[in-house]
Amino acid sequence: MKKERANIKTILAQGGARWDDKTGAVSMPVYQTSTFSHPALGQSTGFDYSRSGNPNRQVLEELMAGIEGGARGLAFASGMAAIDCLMRLFRPGDSIAVSEDPYGGTFRLLEKVYRPTGIDITYIDTSQLAHVERALQKDINAIIVESPTNPLQRIADIPGICGLAKAHGALVAVDNTFLTPYFQRPLELGADIVLYSATKYLSGHNDVLAGLMVTKDKDVGERLYSLQNSTGAVPGPWDCWLTLRGLKTLPLRLERQEQNAIKIARWLAAHRSVKKVHYPGLKGHPGHQLLAEQSTGFGAMISFEVEDPEMVRRMLSQVKLFLFAESLGGVESLITYPAVQTHADMDEEARERLGINDRLVRLSVGVEDVDDLIDDLTFAMGG
C-alpha cells in the first residue's frame, strides 16, 4: 500500500530542493527582494511584494503546513510575533485561558499588551484536565497550551483538552516549541493551531530569529494571513532560507540532543546536590506516560532544582561548555536561570507558587559529546 506521505525526515531533508525547476538549483535561491515586477497590467507571477509573499517564506510555510498536517503555514519575524498575530484574532470582551507557567515573553505580551485592551486572561494548570474543564465553564474563546511547559516540563493531555474545548466551541493553540513536529504534532492530536519559536529547535543553530504557525483550518489560516500581511511582522528571505536549511537536520539534531538529555537527566537525578529533576523522559516524571502516548520523544530540555541558591551562582560562573545564555534548542548547550532570565517578568509570588524559584536551573542540551557535558556539570557543581 502506498504511504499517504513520505516520512518527515525525507520531507525535511528535501525542503525547497525541487522548488526551482527553472535552473534545478538543489538549494533554493535566496529571494532577497522587496518587490516583483508584473508580466503585464492585471497580471502577477504569484508574487507581488515581499510582505505579502516571498518565495523563501512560501516554501518554509508550505513545508511546515505539510509536516504538521495543516492547511496553512505562516512565518513570522520572531516567536513572539507569531503569538502576537494569534492574539489579534481576539477582541475586547473575549476570554483566553493560558498554561500557568508559559514562556516569560508570552506572559509579558498577554499582561502588558493584551490585558489592557480588555481581553480577559486566565492562567490555568493545563496538566490538569479538571482545571481546563472548570475554565471552559466561563465561556472561554481559546486556550493556549504549552506542553511540556517552560521551564517545569508539565505535560498537558492535548487530545483531552481538545475534546473538551471542541464541546465548548473554544479554539486550542499549542506552543510546540519544545518538542517540534518531529516528536509531537498537535494538529493530529486535535488542536486548531500550532505555534513555534522557530529560533529554537526548528532553525537549531542559534543564528536566526523566527516564528511559525500552522492552522488546521483553511479559513482560520486566511484570517491569520490577512493579519500577517496587515501588520507585517514577517521574517526576511535570508532568515527563511536559514530556517529551511536548519530544518533539514532537525531529526538528526533532536535525536542526538534527546539521547544526551536522557543521560544527563539520569545523572542529575542521582546527584547528591540535586533536589528535583524535571524531565519528562524520566520514568518518575508525572507526565511521562501521558507524553509517551502523544509524542514520539521527550525532547532535550531539562530543568532541575538544587539545594542551595549559591550552587546556582557557582554553576553559572564555572561552566565551560554550557553557554550561560537565554534561548534554547540550538546545537550548542545552554544553561539558563529562569527566575532572573526567562521569567523575570513574572511576579515573585507566582514564580514561587509554580516552583520557578532561585534554586531552579534550566538546561538546553546540545549535540556535544554527552560525557564532556557531564564532566562540565560535575566540575561546575563542585566535583
Place this chain on the structure above:
Amino acid sequence: MDYRTKILHTGKDRDPYTGASSIPIYQVSTFAQNDPVEFGQYEYGRGTNPTREALEHTIAALESGTSGFAFASGMAAISSVLLLFQSGDHIVVAEDVYGGTYRVLTTLFNRWGLKYTFVDMTDPQEIEAALLPETKAIFAETPSNPLLKITDLGAVVAIAQDRSLLTVIDNTFMSPYLQRPIENGFDIVIHSATKFLGGHSDLIAGLVVTKDEALGRRMQSIQISFGAILGPQDSWLLLRGIKTLSARMEAQQKGAEIIANWLADQPAVKAVHYPTLTSHPGREIHMRQASGAGAVVSFELQSGEAAKEVLRKAGLPLMAVSLGGVESILSYPATMSHAAMPRSERYARGITDGLVRLSVGLEDPTDLCEDLARAMEAGI
C-alpha cells in the same frame, strides 16, 4: 540610454521567473538535471551560477565588452588573465602597477617562465623600446596607483595593433562609469570590484571583461579550470553595490576635487597628484579618454615622518588598505599597497616615504579638509 540608466537596466537585472526586482541569491552548489545526456543550462556552481551570471552579464554590458567573468578577488582576476600566457611569453607592464600585481608577476608567474618588463607607460616610446619578439601583451593601469600617472590608451592600442599584441588594463580606479577602455580598443579590462564597483568595503571580488567572444571563451575555460570564482552571496552584494555606482562616483569625485584643490594650497604639501588639477602633466590625455578624475588623491609631505604623523592623527578617514568605499580611507603606500616592492624599486617609481593616498568617500569634503588640516598641523 544614459549610462546612469544603463547601470540599472542591463537586461539581466531582474529574475525572469518570478519578476523579483533583485536577482535571487542562488546559494547552491549543484543543479538537478532532467536527462543523463542533455544537461540543462546550469550544472555545477563553479561553471555557472545564475546570480554570478547576472553580475557577469552586467559588467560586460557596462564595460561595452562581450563576456564578463567574476572572480574571488581582484588578484584572482589578474592571475586568471595572466594564465592566458605561457612559458617564454613576455609582457610589458606599467611600472607603477598595483603592488599585488607586481608581486604575482615577480614571485609566482616568473617561476613558470612568464617574462616581464616594467616601463613608464606615460611615455609610448618606452613601451616600444621594451618590446621583444616574444612579447604577447601590454598591461596598463591608468590612472596609476598611487601616483595617478596617465597612460594614453589610444597610443597603447596603436602600438599593440601593429604587432597583434593583447592589451590588458586594470580599470579599478575609474570604474566603467568614468572610463571604458574597450571603447578605446583594449582587449581585456580587469577590476578589483572590491573597490568602487562594490563600493561599501564589505566584499572581496574581481571582474574581467573581454572585448571579443573568442577571448571570452578562453577566459571561461580558465575560470572553470582554475575555479577562483565569486560566490553567490558576494555576487549579489556586488550587483547591489553597482546599482549606486553613478551616484557614489559622482559624489566621491566631487569631494576629491575639493580636497585635491585644498591640498594644493597647503604649505605642508609638496605635491598633489590628481588627474584634473591644472598642474597634472597627464590632464589633457586623461580628459580625452575618461569623463572624470575619480576619487583617489595622493599627496606628498616633506618626509616619511610627516606622512606617518598625518596618518596617525587623522580622525575621520579610516587608516586602512583598500579604497573605493563609501568611507574615506587614508593609506600609506610605502607599508601597505607597495610593501611588496623593494625600497629602491619603489623610489625609482616616485613612491616615496612621504607619499599618502586618500580614497575619498561620501563624507562632507569640508569635514575631511578640516580633519586633514588638524592632522597636518600636528605633524609640523
